[in-house]
Amino acid sequence: MSPVVFYTIISLSTVGIVAAVILYFVAQRFKVVEDPRIDQIEQALPGANCGGCGFPGCRAFAEACVKADDLSQLFCPVGGSDCMGVIAKILNLQVQAKEKLVAVVRCEGSYDKRPKTIRYDGAPTCAIMHQAVSSDTGCPNGCLSWGDCVVVCRFDAIHMNPVTGLPEVDEKKCTACGACVTACPKGIIELRKMGPKGCRIYVGCVNQDPGSVARKACQAACIGCGLCVKACPFDAISLEKNLAYIDQDKCKLCRKCVAVCPTGAIVEINFPPKKQPQTDATRHTTHGEGETTQPKRHTIQKKT
């Protein structure tokens, strides 16, 4: 072996060994002692880092879980009750299964139902338009259709329908992280219970104008007539500021309110079609029965 090769091997090996030893001692000296359960919990979490739990990232949530005495205030909406169950097992704590939530868009004011009164050509975001002018239609609370909610969703679960101008939630992908709820400047999106077999009912309107004003602006507006309040046998509907709201804890999904709403503002999702003879007064419309991740929507259209 030539001396050059020999000395090269010796010197490089020495440098390597010395460096390894130094690194070992430094690693030991500056070791961060962490509860190993944090790593375990982080493994169990979905890793979306979406902030839906209220913490900055999955690791922070894991740390909060380990620190907490009980898990009742902590919930990962993406992982859901299954994930929380795993975490509870790791920490030897109890946790109650929570109902799966889903984002719900409470506006039925599509382009054909809610005509434009002015043309807006400012910056194309809902937040900026909301600040510049309340709306380009007669309803100051309705969807602005620029899709701030779509941009912010990390799970590809909400998309703008170009025909209606309203966002549609894909309930299979929605994790109820709440990002779209915050992004909507009109407060249209709400997290509601998914419901048994995905069946849920909600008022698809957030307009607080008096009934005549709202109706003129949008055919599908809630006019605050109160018929739904009277029809509900479970006292689940309240009326405030010309707007009805269904309490999902009291609602038993009987759909009496849907039948009686004169404008079709109350929306039912995923219910099987009612077997009713066709009359002049009511007409069901159902969308395609084929394979789709979009929920089946029924709205009862009365003769206007």
Next chain:
Amino acid sequence: MTLQNTKTFPQGGVHPANNKLTADQPIQDLPLPASVSVHLGQHIGKPAAPVIRVGDTVKVGQLIARADGFISAAVHAPVSGRIEKFIDVMDQTGYKKPAVVIRTDGDHWQEGIDLSPDLVTDIKADGETIIQKIADAGIIGMGGAGFPTHVKLRPPEGKTIEYLLINGVECEPFLTSDHRLMLEKGHELVVGIKILLKALRINKAMIGIEDNKKDAIELLRQHAAAERQIEIYPLKVWYPQGGERQLIKSLTQREIPPPPKGLPVDVGCAVFNVATTLAVYEAVQKNKPCMDRVVTITGAGLTNPGNFRVRVGTFVTQLIEAAGGLPDNAGKILSGGPMMGKALPQTDIPITKTMGGIVIFPANQACRKPSMECIRCAKCVSVCPLGLEPYLLMTLSEKGLWERAREERMLSCCECACCQYICPSNRPLLDYIRYGKSVLTQMLRAEKNHE
């Protein structure tokens, strides 16, 4: 007057075409409306608190809502008649705000108000009384800002005022109401300035007038010839010459520190618009509260554009009718000028104390051109009068980089729209900056509350 005689501010600015179509139209009185909708929150600060009830009869100039707190202003009945209802009425922001509707019945004025056209030159009231009368009259900054005038006249502890600056610049294209006031009410204006000088206990007043109003400059020079404390300064025709920061810089070479600290009082100045100054004269010398103003209604397609004295609360619809009706090809209705004005979503919007002009644009001039990528030409930087970088602020606002936006002084923006005007890519710079300012303000408020 040659160009060398005009002062100006050194940094930024643009020169949009003047379009002063109504500069020669004398002020006319708009006929009384059938009803008025008077907003309770026309000013900066807490909205006024009503002191009347539905069904009450009121006279013109009667107090209908008192100032609620230190930074607030009173509201007076612009017409005589019956209080019809309290209702939320859309204002120029497009949102509905609380207002009082009065059904007009005749034109009966409150006792004590001097309606004669005689000039009252003798200022009997002392300084403190003057300020109280201004407060009682509900006078706010009528140049558009709407800040309660009496608050400006009471500088906070430790701050003194050296100069009174009167803003007769009217740098926005199309608007001419201030110009007409200076031509037709020049004597009253001079008395109003002397009243303000007395209230501030100083003796140096400077009137800044843009050089495209040479007749007003000449006339006011004559009126104020005898008054040594009042000097008229012609200013270069350059937008935003009338912005209070630029006006102070042009006239005194002083620069107000940036917000949140910076106000004119920090550099020893108090700035008042000419319409506000006239309202001061009317309040102190004639006991007339602030319930009307001159509004320019203008635009290329109108048959009868002009300057009208309008009672607060009159709908813009009536003003447009007086100007000959909405042209067939009308595309945009602006409250204010084309630079900082607000497009109105409908014409049933009441005139407030701060709305000085309505400009109608035809449809082919109403829409923005499509916006393109930023080519980093730096024109927005060169025209910003406050030394900001609008291209950067827009990007920071888009990306939500709020800490950096704060460092880049996003809150200093005065929203003059020079950047959006000059951008060759038609980018909506000011839309994003306005949005960024509102988010940053909320964030800072939350931070402060948290401490």
Next chain:
Amino acid sequence: MAKVIAALMPAFIVGAYVFGIRAIAVTAVAVVSAVGFEFLIQKFILKVPVSVTDGSAVITGILLAFNLPSAIPLWMVIIGSLVAIGIGKMAFGGLGKNPFNPALVGRIFLLISFPVSMTSWPKPLLHRLAWTDGITAATPLGIFKEAARAGQTFSDILPQMPTYWDLFMGKMGGCIGEISALALLLGGAYLLWQRVITWHIPVSMIGSIFILTGIAWMIHPGQYPDPVFQILTGGVMLGAIFMATDYVTSPMTGKGMLIFGAGIGLITVAIRLFGAYPEGVSFAILIMNAFVPLINRLCKPHRFGE
């Protein structure tokens, strides 16, 4: 954009006059391929709206051609356009997003990939209607660099140099668009008058080159070329007026532009006097392009009230 293209026309006319039909062909091929590549990349690779009508690709093509010798094989020109548009501009996100001047990216790529073709300059005013004649001659700066390597001084080779008037008018060898200071200055004056560019970058760049080479010349009068020679030869005029002033890759404030121009001058002079290449403007501009974000951070406009 139209104004910039108009301002480049005097230099194009001189280039066509001095170098003949080859120069026109190179320019045409550069422009067509630049526009073509931008169209293809936008339509089929990036799938974004096609924006070739904004004229920026045309200008990139022209400027790339102006930085090439007229004898360069046309297929190399096409590669240059591809690199300029594809790597220099589109890879960064398109118009407004590139940190480096695209024409220079293309040019430097060609220089490093095809050094012989990129440094074979046709003799000026010779056989201008012929397609190619293979007769080349070194540029003034090239002659000086060779001489310096051989240990000679500038005064030794001065008799071989064109007169200052020739240099100013453009009767010398070089790249298609860089030879005539007069034509370029005419274009520059037009751009200044129309407020397309401001004085900061041209003045600071040409000024710093003049001062630094002046200092070198005063210290060693015979050894180095004098400053007038330095600013009339090579790519100084073309670079100062048309390349360094590119909006996208230059600083946003006047102060920043002055620093930018001075930096380009410094690096150019360092390369010319002490480096291996005879000409350094292209490298200098690209290096200073890299510093522009830092310059923008450092040089803010005067904030009102502070």
